[in-house]
Amino acid sequence: QVxxxxxxxxxxxxxxxxxxxxxASRSIFSFNAMGWYRQAPGKxxxxxxxxxxLGSTNYADSVKGRFTISRDTAKNTVYxxxxxxxxxxxxxxxxxxxxxxxxxxxxxxxxVSS
Numbered sequence: 001q002v003x004x005x006x007x008x009x010x011x012x013x014x015x016x017x018x019x020x021x022x023x024a025s026r027s028i029f030s031f032n033a034m035g036w037y038r039q040a041p042g043k044x045x046x047x048x049x050x051x052x053x054l055g056s057t058n059y060a061d062s063v064k065g066r067f068t069i070s071r072d073t074a075k076n077t078v079y080x081x082x083x084x085x086x087x088x089x090x091x092x093x094x095x096x097x098x099x100x101x102x103x104x105x106x107x108x109x110x111x112v113s114s
Contacts, residue, residue, distance in 0.1 A: 002024060002025055002026060002097060002103040003024070003025035004022055004023070004024055004025075004095045004096075004097060004103055004104065004105035005022070005023045005105060005106070006020060006021065006022050006093065006094070006095045006105040006106065006107060006108040007020070007021045007023075007108060008020040008021050008108060009093060009108030009109045009110045010109075010110070010111070011111045011113065012085055012110075012111070012112055013112070013113070013114050014085060014086060014087060014112055014113075014114055015084060015085065016085050016112070017081070017082060017083045017084075017085065018082045018085065018110060019079055019080070019081050019082070020036065020079065020080045020082065020093055020095075020108060020110075021077055021078075021079055022034070022036070022077060022078045022079075022095030022105055023075070023076060023077045024076045024077070024078075024097060025076075026076065027073070027076055028071060028073060028076050028077075028078065028097070029053065029073060030099060031053065031097045031098055031099050032052065032053055032098050032099055033050050033051065033052045033053065033097075033098050034050065034051055034071070034078045034095070034096065034097045034098070035047065035048070035049055035050030035051065035069070035078075035095075035096050035098075036048040036049050036050075036069065036078075036080045036093055036094070036095060036096070037093070037094045037096055038089075038091035038092065038093045038094065038110075039091055039092050039094070039107075040088075040090060040091040040092075043091075045094070046060065047060055048060050048063055048067065048080070048093070049063065049067055049068075049069040049080060050069065051069045051070070051071055051078065055071075057069050062088075063082075063089075066082065066083050066084045066085075067080055067081065067082050067083070068080070068081045068083075078095065080093075082110070085110075085112045086112060087112050087113060088112075089110060089112050090110060090111050090112050090113070091109075091110060092107040092108065092109050092110075093107065093108050093109075093110050094106075094107045
């Protein structure tokens with residue numbers, strides 16, 4: 001069983017920044033991809049960003065140019081730097097890891113409000 005532990009959420013003003021972290025309980029090289037999803041109240045969970053095993057990345061159109069996903073393989077951790085945050089970025093953010101099955105973290109709340 002894989003454990004994914006997110007951290008870094010919080011309350012930030014519009015235009016501010018946050019960095020989310022997702023620490024895995026084993027080597028992240030074993031996953032086909034890791035990523036971040038988010039779910040706002042009353043909405044479906046949506047993909048935000050992914051990073052594949054060879055390092056390629058992709059982003060939802062709504063966050064391109066503002067969010068950056070990265071990883072530190074020595075620490076088995078994936079990050080997402082979020083800049084120029086908007087109120088519509090408010091959601092619970094979940095870390096995901098995929099191999100033959102999909103694993104999820106417990107989620108971290110991000111609230112963008114003045």
